[in-house]
Amino acid sequence: MQFELTKDFLEQIENAINNKEDGFLLESLFDLHVADLNLILVELSTDQCKYLLTILGTEKSAEVVAELDSDIRVKFLKSFEPADVAVLLPYLDSDDAADLLNEQTLKTREEVLSLVDDQEVVEHLHELLRYEEDCAGGMMGKELVKADINWTVSQCIQEIKRQAENVDKLYSIYVVNDKDKLLGRVSIKKILLAPKQTQIADLYEEDLISVDVFTEEQQIAQIMSKYDLDAVPVVNLQGKLVGRITIDDIIDVITEQAETERNLMAGISENVEQSDSVWNLTRARLPWLLIGVLGGLLSAMLLGVFEDPLSKYTAVAFFIPLITATGGNVGIQSSSIVVQSLANKSAFDDTVTAQLFKSFIVSLLNGVAIFVLVIIFTYAYQRDYNLSLVVGTAIFSVVILSSMMGTVTPLVLEKFDVNPAIASGPFITTANDILGIAIYFSIVKLLIINVAL
């Protein structure tokens, strides 16, 4: 039942565009879901796309443009005159229209808005554009169905018929007083099931979860998934119902958040994919690699300080990768467990001290296991009791300290409003490399140089 784009079909479409076979194009494309249409569009040239949209008509074009990925849309709309964009806006859901305008320069935005005829649309958009894009005010759509608390079910159904024209997905009907203050909700199901003369006042639920215009997207996502909501009403600071956020937007928030986190962990600064240009891929990766390289060069200078023991006891150098790798692994584990817990905060989370203490116990257990393994191996390998003790002690200390660093870093970042997932990326491994080397060679100096040998 799902559409799959084949090379053959794409060629047919390209030929049809080049030969202006409008009938064929309409017939084969008009009934496609816009998500599928867009698979085709991204494969075409801008001119071909524009031709296709002309044939598909304004309403369909608006749907297509709304569904495009933000970065593709920005490029695509560059070839549009403000008037071409303005005709699309009234066909878009207000939240999509606001997103589209937000991607434009301030000048283009104003030009486009000045060319929209429908004054209600312009007003709605001006309202939505006032808010940051990642808070409820910037995410909400103006499309919703509301009922006055003084209506009956049959009045309500009449009104739904009128209001629902512009509302794609109904979900709930919001109940307001005559000043538009949000009082509660009534489900479509109840409206359908109730006798016609029932008062909305007797039917509606007062316990309603709403967010205010300044609630941040991540908090909205948390609320909606916690309470299994399809849509959440947005109120202004006076409690007036001003918009609605639907679950499809929240899925995007959740997906993007996961991608951002993965990128931070991997050390990639933009949302790139393997299919992006070589230049974009390089730009997203090089800065993070350079952080690691600079850390590596710092490590080299640090090791230079220990040239003397290194030159006398070459075997000490063999265990450098063991120390740095283990430090990195422990650090990433600790920080991502903390990052995950920060994302699912609960009322009775441990205090920072308690968290540190627990991390300490866990790293103690891990440290002991690793200590034993390393001591045995090192002795078997080098038959040098002192060296095994040094390496074992060093790795034990590295496990404990890297675990502490990995636990504290995300907590500190969170305090300073920086995404704590950064703590699971190249920064932590780089910092732990240097820390590990410092610990290792301090112990080397202490145990081998001064005492044992």
Add this chain to the structure above:
Amino acid sequence: MQFELTKDFLEQIENAINNKEDGFLLESLFDLHVADLNLILVELSTDQCKYLLTILGTEKSAEVVAELDSDIRVKFLKSFEPADVAVLLPYLDSDDAADLLNEQTLKTREEVLSLVDDQEVVEHLHELLRYEEDCAGGMMGKELVKADINWTVSQCIQEIKRQAENVDKLYSIYVVNDKDKLLGRVSIKKILLAPKQTQIADLYEEDLISVDVFTEEQQIAQIMSKYDLDAVPVVNLQGKLVGRITIDDIIDVITEQAETERNLMAGISENVEQSDSVWNLTRARLPWLLIGVLGGLLSAMLLGVFEDPLSKYTAVAFFIPLITATGGNVGIQSSSIVVQSLANKSAFDDTVTAQLFKSFIVSLLNGVAIFVLVIIFTYAYQRDYNLSLVVGTAIFSVVILSSMMGTVTPLVLEKFDVNPAIASGPFITTANDILGIAIYFSIVKLLIINVAL
């Protein structure tokens, strides 16, 4: 408007339970959303929970139990008799009931089912339990509203009233023929807006996205987010409508998938949180750390092979962390870009060869930049032309080869049906450490030992 659990309130509840103040408990808890009730439950002892559920009644208890996290529910239900569980089932959505039964042993499951009176419920559950939990058949609920294609709108509304009793969220009405074969859908909005005598046959949309019972959860998530669906109907292999999957379940799938990926990247084998027990945290972390430690010990043995150059040219050791860290960083970057692209497959993805070629070009650019930086630094630091050339060449080669490894590994894992995100975890850093050392010292031997010195 949101509930927040305070220590005070929790204490009041605990006292009320201990003093059996049923009135107070009912008054303060009955109207809470189950998601909030559960925040309280997880803080109480099992006996306190059971007492609370008795007071709240069977229907509310069923909602509470359905909403519990799977691992908490398993522990909690251990103190329940099969008969206690059986009375809850008819109040649960069928998909939640099936999940609950799936967590029990086969014996308990059959015992519980034998004690359920409602034979329709038993039949539905037997059907759902036949499927794997992570495919459409195991995820779907039996609750949905369907209309016969031969009905009129007013017949349909009558039927909705009857069927909708058990259906929490209506979304669409599915249109079937008299053999229950899925033909299409009609939105509630259309039903509300259409004249009463309209035929469903004239109103319904034939273009409907559905999944079959064996579709896997990740594919369902992709389809639903691509097409912005609130619910998707599930058909059996004969095209008969057998269930429905709603968006709230898909949000859980997306969230869990992101968590699994993050854990694989961080080297954590179970879904643990900072609040889990020390034992669970250790068990989830130690195996991955040991992989890294074994890799480190292998590196030590590999370095042992190069004892001779190391003892002669100590400065060579200074750059070991630089080489291993850079290899690790490049490898993780490359693999996570590929993992991301695998998750968003498109029709015209590059072939493996084309992907490798592109990775090669990107790593070439990164490699050149890093080469220049490292050459300059090393020369400035050690004033040794040969050493800078060796370190520069080594790091350049490491960037290229780690990038290739990072690109190929997830593709190979995917081929063998292993989660490719493993390639961004400790495995890749460990493998790249060893690879990096081998490259570095091969070049050391080639350039310093044999040629230059």
